[in-house]
Amino acid sequence: xxxxxxxxxxxxxxxxIVAIALGIVVPCIGVIVVLKRLSMIGDAxxxxxxxxxxxxxxxxxxxxxxxxxxxxxxxxxxEWIRKKLPQYAEMSTAIVLSAGVGLAGVLSGFIQNATSxxxxxxxxxxxxSNAELIAVVAxxxxxxxxxxxxxxxxxxxxxxxxxxxxxxxxxxxxxxxxTLLTAVTVAIAARTVGALIVSSMMVxxxxxxxxxxKSYRQTVWFSVLFGLSFTLIGLTISFYAALxxxxxxxxxxxxxxxxxxxxxxxxxx
Amino acid sequence: MKIKSLxxxxxxxxxxxxxxxxxxxxxxxxxxxxxxxxxxxxxxxxDFADKIGGDNIAVQCLVSLGMEAHxxxxxxADIALLExxxxxxxxxxxMEPWAxxxxxxxxxxxxxxxxxxxxxxxxxxxxxxDGHDHGDQDPHVWLNPLYxxxxxxxxxxxxxxxxxxxxxxYQDNYEKWANKCxxxxxxxxxxxxxxxxxxxxxxxxxxxxxxxxxxxxxIAIEGLSPEGEPNPARMAEIIDFMNKHxxxxxxxxxxxxxxxxxxxxxxxxxxxxVLNPLESLSQEQLDAGEDYFSIMTANLKGLQEALSD
Ligand SMILES: [Zn+2]
Numbered sequence: 001x002x003x004x005x006x007x008x009x010x011x012x013x014x015x016x017i018v019a020i021a022l023g024i025v026v027p028c029i030g031v032i033v034v035l036k037r038l039s040m041i042g043d044a045x046x047x048x049x050x051x052x053x054x055x056x057x058x059x060x061x062x063x064x065x066x067x068x069x070x071x072x073x074x075x076x077x078x079e080w081i082r083k084k085l086p087q088y089a090e091m092s093t094a095i096v097l098s099a100g101v102g103l104a105g106v107l108s109g110f111i112q113n114a115t116s117x118x119x120x121x122x123x124x125x126x127x128x129s130n131a132e133l134i135a136v137v138a139x140x141x142x143x144x145x146x147x148x149x150x151x152x153x154x155x156x157x158x159x160x161x162x163x164x165x166x167x168x169x170x171x172x173x174x175x176x177x178x179t180l181l182t183a184v185t186v187a188i189a190a191r192t193v194g195a196l197i198v199s200s201m202m203v204x205x206x207x208x209x210x211x212x213x214k215s216y217r218q219t220v221w222f223s224v225l226f227g228l229s230f231t232l233i234g235l236t237i238s239f240y241a242a243l244x245x246x247x248x249x250x251x252x253x254x255x256x257x258x259x260x261x262x263x264x265x266x267x268x269x
Numbered sequence: 270m271k272i273k274s275l276x277x278x279x280x281x282x283x284x285x286x287x288x289x290x291x292x293x294x295x296x297x298x299x300x301x302x303x304x305x306x307x308x309x310x311x312x313x314x315x316d317f318a319d320k321i322g323g324d325n326i327a328v329q330c331l332v333s334l335g336m337e338a339h340x341x342x343x344x345x346a347d348i349a350l351l352e353x354x355x356x357x358x359x360x361x362x363x364m365e366p367w368a369x370x371x372x373x374x375x376x377x378x379x380x381x382x383x384x385x386x387x388x389x390x391x392x393x394x395x396x397x398x399d400g401h402d403h404g405d406q407d408p409h410v411w412l413n414p415l416y417x418x419x420x421x422x423x424x425x426x427x428x429x430x431x432x433x434x435x436x437x438x439y440q441d442n443y444e445k446w447a448n449k450c451x452x453x454x455x456x457x458x459x460x461x462x463x464x465x466x467x468x469x470x471x472x473x474x475x476x477x478x479x480x481x482x483x484x485x486x487x488i489a490i491e492g493l494s495p496e497g498e499p500n501p502a503r504m505a506e507i508i509d510f511m512n513k514h515x516x517x518x519x520x521x522x523x524x525x526x527x528x529x530x531x532x533x534x535x536x537x538x539x540x541x542x543v544l545n546p547l548e549s550l551s552q553e554q555l556d557a558g559e560d561y562f563s564i565m566t567a568n569l570k571g572l573q574e575a576l577s578d
Binding site: 009127128129235238241243245 | 499500501502503504505508528529531532533535536
């Protein structure tokens with residue numbers, strides 16, 4: 001197999017479009033999530049989206065729609081708990097995560113068609129339908145535009161909500177929009193790269209970026225750069241080495257993080 | 270007054286209980302009149318048992334309608350069913366990996382277990398693409414009509430032994446359906462042997478016995494039990510194969526996702542069609558009167574379309 005054969009197949013071209021869209025958008029959300037100290041939110045939402053998928057398959061509505069709705073519900077629940085218990089923000093994700101896992105576990109027991117549920121666990125980036133391709137690209141564009149429109153406001157609320165209020169940032173509105181964006185991003189990413197992998201795609205690029213970036217702006221740009229290279233390299237490796245694409249993407253990220261850690265240590269010495 | 274009504278109430282309840290008990294009791298003694306309680310592991314076993322036993326047996330199928338048979342696990346309700354049963358029919362050959370452990374825990378010592386694939390020439394599980402396979406043998410024997418006939422014969426023998434008074438009925442039923450199996454086999458042979466193409470692309474590797482019997486060759490997207498998505502390299506391999514051999518049809522299963530089949534179809538211009546491995550039927554199919562023979566005949570039509578020029 002040559003390099004060209006990578007793009008010779010329609011399914012791989014679609015996979016690459018999705019990989020590029022998610023590689024850019026998921027780390028953008030990730031930066032704010034990590035700075036807000038809510039790293040596990042991706043995991044919590046993705047698992048809750050599984051409950052939505054199971055519910056959707058059960059009552060015969062589109063499972064992706066089911067995932068989207070539960071994701072949004074879960075994201076706002078996390079926000080609500082976080083406000084109730086501001087000093088234990090991390091706990092809010094843990095509560096929603098356990099609720100999501102429990103619900104998904106119970107509901108999936110009633111699903112007749114186990115293979116289609118498995119497809120959501122591991123994603124199906126190699127089998128993207130027309131509708132999914134359009135949805136991913138459209139949602140990615142929307143998230144990206146809103147993200148850069150609220151670029152400064154998001155930075156303020158990510159670091160310190162109290163001083164953000166003082167400097168006149170409408171934190172409720174910004175938080176509301178950001179929660180919505182997070183939920184929608186997780187829902188589409190879960191469908192394509194798999195619910196088990198979303199959270200690592202959200203956190204790993206930011207973890208790498210934080211090792212070398214010197215400002216908020218750099219953190220965002222490096223995160224996108226890392227995110228994009230993880231998805232593209234991971235997908236390429238999975239094609240040549242016959243691996244599951246989602247797993248290959250995450251392992252690429254982990255290897256890169258280890259590399260960055262060690263390089264930094266050597267440079268600092 | 271209050272105490273009196275209480276006593277009356279208690280007496281009434283006690284009598285009801287007694288009546289209930291005494292009504293139940295004779296039923297338990299006269300097992301001879303009530304139909305034999307037969308439990309089948311999954312759909313084809315239930316269908317075969319029903320055909321041989323007729324009204325003399327009451328068949329219940331463990332893997333319920335539309336459920337994926339390979340991933341299935343028994344619940345406590347299923348174990349309770351087996352505790353009450355007279356006969357348990359399984360396919361064997363690795364189709365019911367849960368059965369061995371379960372049978373050891375049962376306290377029902379009268380339960381007779383029939384392994385219907387016993388004595389059949391089993392295929393080794395040589396081709397497994399995902400590393401995660403459920404045994405050393407290919408369990409899908411029932412898709413060869415002549416093997417299905419053997420399985421029916423095993424069921425007949427077991428029923429005769431348990432219920433000798435109706436043994437003539439079982440023999441007659443068996444002969445009727447065994448003829449149907451031979452007819453089906455003949456149909457497959459006559460329809461498929463003149464066709465030029467011999468390769469079929471299927472979603473899960475269930476058609477080994479069928480292919481062996483009629484000189485076909487199956488290429489499976491997934492292994493012996495449906496696992497989910499293939500990796501990109503496997504997808505590319507399948508697409509290359511299809512382009513090279515000009516395969517026109519990708520078969521997928523009704524109650525599984527057709528996403529992968531559709532993705533491959535977009536790349537190759539092939540058509541997607543249903544080929545039913547008969548592991549589980551839906552309520553609609555049962556209501557429409559579908560059974561082993563009607564679905565095997567529908568499968569033959571699909572194969573004919575896929576393999577002719
Ligand atoms: Zn099977």
